[in-house]
Structure formats: C-alpha cells, structure tokens
Amino acid sequence: MEQSGDRVTLGLDEVFAIAKSVLVAAGLPERQAEPVARVITEGQRDECHSHGLFRLPGCVQTINHPRFNRAAVPVVENTTPAVTKVDAGFGYSLPALEAAMPLFVEKARTVGISVLAINNCFHFSALWPEIEMLTAKGLVAIAMTPSHSWVAPAGGSRGALGTNPIAFGWPRAGQDPYVFDFATSAIARGDISLHKMAGKPLQPGWAIDADGNPTTDAAAALDGAMLTFGGHKGSALSTMIELLAGPLIADMTSLESMDFDDGVKAAPAHGEILIAFDPAILGGGVRDNQASSERLFSAIVDQGARLPSVRRYEARARSLAHGVQIPRHLYDQVMSLPRA
Ligand code: NDP
Ligand code: PYC
Secondary structure, eight states, X not given: OEEETTEEEEOHHHHHHHHHHXXXXXXXXXXXXXXXXXXXXXXXXXXXXXXSGGGHHHHHHHHTSTTOOTTOOOEEEEOSSXXXXXXXXXXXXXXXXXXXXXXXXXXXXXXXXXXXXEEEEEOOOOSHHHHHHHHTTTOEEEEEOOOOSOEEOTTOOXXXXXXXXXXXXXXXXXXXXXXXXXXXXXXXXXHHXXXXXXXXXXXXXXXXXXXXXXXXXXXXXXXXXXXXXTHHHHHHHHHHHHHHHTGGGTOOOHHHHHHHHTTOOOOOEEEEEEEEEOHHHHSTTSSOHHHHHHHHHHHHHTTTOOOTTHHHHHHHHHHHHHOEXXXXXXXXXXXXXXXX
C-alpha cells in the first residue's frame, strides 16, 4: 500500500485480501466470500469504479439483510439438454454461477445454445466478468438481470424498472473479446452515488426528482427516479430484461425485489439469465465468422470510434503493472469495516 495526497495505491492481491477479509468478518463462509471478493477486485482492476471496492460496504449491509442466507449452498439442476437452473438459495449470485458454469458450458458445446437461469440470488456485480468467462471458452454470450425499481419508464415519473444491465461478448481469435456491459438506465445507480459522494452534478436526462421534475442533483435523483437511456427504446429493452430474467425464469421483477428488500436498502434479490452460443455449431464451419466480425470491428475502429471494453482492457494492463489507485476517503471507509 502506498499513499500520496488524497490517493492510495493498492496491489491487486491487497484489494482481494481486504475484500475477502471484510466479507468473512461480516459472516460469509470462504466459499461465498472468494467469488465475491474476486469480482470486486476485477471491477477495481478494470477501473469500473461503480462496481469495485465502492461496493464493499453495501455487500456487508446485504449480508446483514434478514433474508440473506449466509449458509447458502447453490443447487444445480440439469433441467433439459439446453437448460440449466441453479438455485442460489438467497446467497450471492456469484457462487451459484461458478457452481453451474461447467454444465452450462458443456451444454453450449453439445447443443449449440445453452441457457442458464440463476434463481433466488442477491446480485450486486457487473456482468462483464462472467461474459469474459464464456468468451474465454470460445462462446458468444449474453447476460441480463433486473435490480430494484429505481427507474421510471419513458413517459412516466415513478420507478418501475430496474437499472437492468445487459452484457454481450464475442470471442476474437488472438485478442481481447468484444464485450459491452451497460445498465439500461442512463447510467448505473452506483455511478449516481459516486457523483453524490464527489459533489458532482449529473448530466441532464439521467434522472428526475421526487416530484417528477428533471434534476442534475444526485441526492434528488436517488430520492426520485432514474431515467432509461434512449427514451422509449431503453425503456422497452429494460422491460424485456425484467421479463426474461424475472417471470420467464420464475423469479422476481425489480418491483418485487424492492418489496422483498423491505426498506433495508441491501443489494437487489432476484434472478439472472445467461445465454451462451457455440459459434462452431451455429456457424457450422460454412463461413469464417472471425473474418466477417473482424471486418466489422475494423470498419468501426478505422473511422476513429472505439470498441466497448477497450478502456477497461487498458485500465487492466495499467492495474496489473502498477496496482490500483483509489481515493483516500474510499480506502478509509473500507478499512473502517471489520476484517477477519
Ligand atoms: P457505462 O455507460 O460506463 O459503459 C457501458 C459500456 O459501454 C461499457 O462496455 C463501456 O466500455 C462502453 N462504452 C462507454 N463509452 C464508450 C464509447 N465512447 N465507445 C464505445 N463503448 C463505450 O456503464 P453503465 O453505467 O451503464 O454500467 C456500469 C456497470 O454497472 C456495468 O458493468 C453493469 O453490469 C453494472 N450494473 C450492474 C447492475 C446489477 O444489477 N448487477 C445494475 C446496473 C449496472 P468501457 O468499460 O471500456 O468504457
Ligand atoms: O449500479 O445500478 C447499479 C446496480 C444495481 C445493482 C448493482 N449495481
């Protein structure tokens, strides 16, 4: 650990050790704490500030939720040749994902398409780490999850939808995969909280206050409602995510997750859906899918646009070489949490 002015530099092993130690002290057994600490470390490593160490106090609050199951052991169900379900038992989503991953991947390779439904999980994490697990195995992947009903539908004035992220990954031969991962709200709620902490105004169009008026004040936005990106298009996409990762897999919508929270303000609890495609089966070897996808990526990059995740991959290289820098106030907040 190094300190300079208002910044603290930590090695990635230190980030992981701090996160794991806080989670274990809060009551998580190691088998649940490790995947959660890993994803927090990866978020910090890739400078995804809304889903790195900033999440740790919220994780502790979630573990203390009366409905959180510290003893949860995921139960994997081999449902059909293409469908796997895993019941997280109201622990975190990440241990359940890890438990179901081998069967989920094997089915994609056998059938060509594989669907994983994670049920009954508390969920706080970015989706790109799990998408990258799948692209690393040569699979094309999509992941979606609801959250809490903080987001007003286009034309509305009250929260009904979640911040509902959708992530997609496409493996690329010999280079980092094409991955995007975004909230269908104009920005993740975590980022609104970061704006509040930094005293920074929001961009217009991100939120409305409790009276339904447009606001750039982060505190007013947290009390009011967030807005979807892209007006009615983001609103419909967000609704689709509610339906696919909620009722379709017999789990909660963001409205129901908010009710389930019962005012504790813990992480949302609901389901998640992942879909994996094996390009070797779907492409049938008839056409070189890499040649045509690379042509598309070149057509994007050659005109000065960037591919999603490039910022992350650059941050990752920096962090692997030099560790991560976090604001001192975040370091102090994290270090004030009990550690094992
Ligand atoms: P951002 O708007 O910061 O970024 C979204 C995506 O767009 C990233 O893949 C990003 O790549 C890419 N991107 C950003 N700018 C450009 C650009 N100029 N050109 C090309 N691509 C670009 O993310 P959000 O605030 O919407 O979401 C942040 C995270 O929050 C996500 O990881 C999401 O999973 C997580 N989240 C989780 C929730 C949950 O319930 N579990 C709920 C809501 C959000 P890059 O990273 O390289 O900039
Ligand atoms: O940042 O919107 C968010 C979020 C919700 C749940 C986890 N992250």
